[in-house]
Amino acid sequence: MAFAIALxxxxxxxxxxxxxxxxTRRRRRRIAARPFPEAWKAVLRRRLPLYARMPPxxxxxxxxxxxxxxxxxxxxxxxxxxxxxEIRVTIAAQACLLLLNRRGDFYPFLRDxxxxxxxxxxxxxxxxxxxxATAQR
Numbered sequence: 215m216a217f218a219i220a221l222x223x224x225x226x227x228x229x230x231x232x233x234x235x236x237x238t239r240r241r242r243r244r245i246a247a248r249p250f251p252e253a254w255k256a257v258l259r260r261r262l263p264l265y266a267r268m269p270p271x272x273x274x275x276x277x278x279x280x281x282x283x284x285x286x287x288x289x290x291x292x293x294x295x296x297x298x299x300e301i302r303v304t305i306a307a308q309a310c311l312l313l314l315n316r317r318g319d320f321y322p323f324l325r326d327x328x329x330x331x332x333x334x335x336x337x338x339x340x341x342x343x344x345x346x347a348t349a350q351r
Contacts, residue, residue, distance in 0.1 A: 242320075245285050246278035254280070257303040265307070272314055279310035279320070288326045295331040305329070 255277075258265045265273060283306040291297045305327060313320070336349035 242282045245282050248281060250277040250281065251299075253299060254303045257300050258307055261300070261304045262307045264311075275314055276307065276310055279313055280306045283310055283320055286320060287324065290326055290328050292328050292330045293332075295329055297329060301329055 258277075258280075265276070268276070280303060284302050287306070289297045289302050289305070291301075295301075309321065312318075339347050339349050341347050
């Protein structure tokens with residue numbers, strides 16, 4: 215009986231591990247298939263001059279990757295900055311340019327993007343015994 219339960223749990227874990235990437239790909243395909251908002255296209259033309267010179271296939275790929283990036287990442291405005299679609303799309307476009315024609319995983323260890331309204335300045339750098347330098351404000 216205990217063997218059957220352990221085997222069942224192992225099978226469930228294996229099914230979850232095997233199914234998780236499949237669900238992620240499926241969800242991302244659904245997100246990328248949505249129509250790209252016209253307002254976002256205007257942001258790309260205004261904030262990413264390279265976009266207009268890209269071949270149509272790369273433009274399409276960039277738009278799809280932007281949609282997934284915006285859906286998966288949490289944008290946080292610091293010091294009272296209100297996050298707008300213009301900010302989201304501009305940051306996502308810059309990040310997704312690096313993923314074009316790759317099988318990249320949309321920065322898997324990146325969850326939150328902190329956006330400051332102005333230049334972020336570090337006041338000092340502190341080193342520890344291991345030689346790791348940490349910036350502190």
